[in-house]
Amino acid sequence: MIKKCKFYMNMIYKIMKKEVVDVADYKASYNDVASTYECWVEKMGKFTDYIIKPQYVCEKINNKNEPIKVLDFACGTGYISRKLLLSSVPCEITAVDLSDKMLEVCNDLSLQGVDLINMDGMTFLENTSEQFDMILCGWALPYFSHNKLLNNFGKVLKKDGVIGIIANSKGTLDEMERIFLKVMETNPQEVNKPMNIAFNLPNGEKGLKQWFEKQGFYPLELYEGERVFSFDTGEALLDWLNQTGVMAGTKMIFKDYDKVKGQLIEEIKKLKYDNGKYNINHKFVYGIFTQGGQHEHN
Ligand SMILES: C[S@@+](CC[C@H](N)C(=O)[O-])C[C@H]1O[C@@H](n2cnc3c(N)ncnc32)[C@H](O)[C@@H]1O
Structure with a gap:
């Protein structure tokens, strides 16, 4: 019990000192994931499609058939x-x-005229002089402080512009946080720094709507959903999590990830087994928002 208290006090101390998984760690993680990320797109891209609706901008502000300016x-x-x-x-x-x-x-995409910018997104928003008709953000919301992000989106969005966002939501990857905490607790000497991404997961439709309304945006569409993937082994489940990037940054929690990987798999085998399979859920929420007065959403 004393050991456990000491461990959590240490984690709180590190979080207060901002010694947590950070932007540089996410960059390194996604650099590792780049060659395998396609497996996420193949299975989950159909949900991303829900937010790719430039038609909204045409209806609201652009009826001159000029290209609309989009920030991906x-x-x-x-x-x-x-x-x-x-x-x-x-x-x-x-x-x-x-x-x-x-x-x-x-x-x-670059060959087709897309302007590719390799930069921290927040730094881009704070320094650009561009204004956009539409901002689309797929599966990246938890990497940012949501208040600051949505406020900065507002600054670069044209009047009556539209934001489409899809993100993992609270309850996603059920039990994975518990599994990581168990392995961290039993190997405190292996813990490099904690991760505090869970604070930035919206609580479904209601939570996402509240975050946006606080910044003066109202929903045109709002929806939440869930997909469950099943694997034959605990190892295959962990591979999926690592290859898709949904656990980006978690390797950096540990000084040497390979030392704890076996124990992570053991915990996955205990907690994620059901009816001959190892299952993992991806809970998500998406919304299309605009500034200004109250709108009805369907
Ligand atoms: C799950 S991927 C989503 C990619 C794409 N939007 C899609 O829908 O397939 C998350 C992306 O967020 C990027 N990312 C994470 N933190 C970022 C930051 N601070 N600034 C810009 N991009 C960031 C990662 O590099 C990664 O490419």
Whole structure:
């Protein structure tokens, strides 16, 4: 019990001192994930499609058939930009991402005129003089402090512009936090720094709506969903988590991830086994928002 208290006091101390998994760690993680990230896009891209609706901008502000200016924020390997280029709405796209390796997969987009920017997203928002008709942000919200992010989105969005966002939400990756904490607790000497990403997961539709309304945005569409993936082994489940980037940064919690990997798999085997399979859920929420007066959403 005393050991446990000491461990948690130490973690709180590190969080207060901001000795936590940080931007540089996420960059390194996504550089590692770049060659395997496609497996996420293949299975979850159909949900990302829910937010790729440049038609909203045409209806609201652009009926002159001029290209609309879109910011693909934390664009990764460019799934959203690629879809935008296929849409019937002409788009002028700026795509920003922290990871140079993820952006290398976007070379085809650069040839089609997409402006690729390798930079921390927040730094970009704080320094750009551009204004956008639409901001799209796929699966990256938890890497940012949401209040600051949405406030900065507001500053670079044109009047009546539209934001589309899809993100993991509270309750995603059920039990994984418990599994990591158990392994951290039993190997305190192996813990390098904790991770505090859970604070930035919205609480479903209601939570996302509250975050946006606080910054003066109202929903045009709002939806929450869940997908469960099943694997034959605990090892395969952990591989999926690492290859898709959904656990980006978690390796940096430990001084030597390979030393604790076996124990992580053991805990996965104990807590994630059900009916001959190892299951993991991805809970998510998406919304399309605009500034100004109250709107009805469907
Ligand atoms: C899960 S991927 C999503 C990629 C893409 N939006 C999609 O829908 O497939 C998350 C992306 O966020 C990027 N990211 C994380 N932190 C960032 C930051 N501070 N600034 C810019 N990009 C960041 C990562 O490099 C990664 O490419």
